Amino acid sequence: MRIRREDGTAAVEFVLVAPALVLMLAAVVGAGRVVSTKSAVLDVARESARAAAEAPDASTAQAIATERARDVAAGLGLDPTRLTIEQDPGSFARGTDYTVDVTYRVELSDLPAMGFLPGSFVVSARHTELTDRFKSR
Numbered sequence: 001m002r003i004r005r006e007d008g009t010a011a012v013e014f015v016l017v018a019p020a021l022v023l024m025l026a027a028v029v030g031a032g033r034v035v036s037t038k039s040a041v042l043d044v045a046r047e048s049a050r051a052a053a054e055a056p057d058a059s060t061a062q063a064i065a066t067e068r069a070r071d072v073a074a075g076l077g078l079d080p081t082r083l084t085i086e087q088d089p090g091s092f093a094r095g096t097d098y099t100v101d102v103t104y105r106v107e108l109s110d111l112p113a114m115g116f117l118p119g120s121f122v123v124s125a126r127h128t129e130l131t132d133r134f135k136s137r
Contacts, residue, residue: 027116030111030121034108034121034123037104041124042127044083045100045126045127048102049099049128052129053098057092058089061087062087065085069100082105083102085100086102086103087100094133097128099127099129100126100128100129104122105121107120108121
């Protein structure tokens with residue numbers, strides 16, 4: 001009876017399984033990046049809407065909301081240049097809605113996903129805050 005040698009079979013198995021492991025790792029890291037960025041974008045929308053709702057007038061509110069959104073984004077580690085902010089001040093009367101929509105592009109192109117993940121992913125958030133009802137204008 002002849003005994004077969006199995007030298008190198010572990011290396012061959014690793015070469016066959018390694019791409020799948022790399023792809024799974026890239027997918028997990030990419031999903032984590034998208035989820036954490038979504039949370040940060042929600043914070044940016046909320047904070048900018050709150051800041052705008054306390055402004056004395058609509059034009060000042062838009063400037064304050066944009067500045068606050070960029071400051072919060074930078075503080076949370078987001079690139080403010082990839083941030084898109086859209087605002088709907090409504091009538092800006094006391095007790096009316098002030099809505100801020102924030103969109104951010106998450107880069108995934110640096111992950112080793114062998115072309116299976118998109119190069120970027122867009123996350124967005126909306127927050128509506130009531131303008132200050134008790135503030136004199």
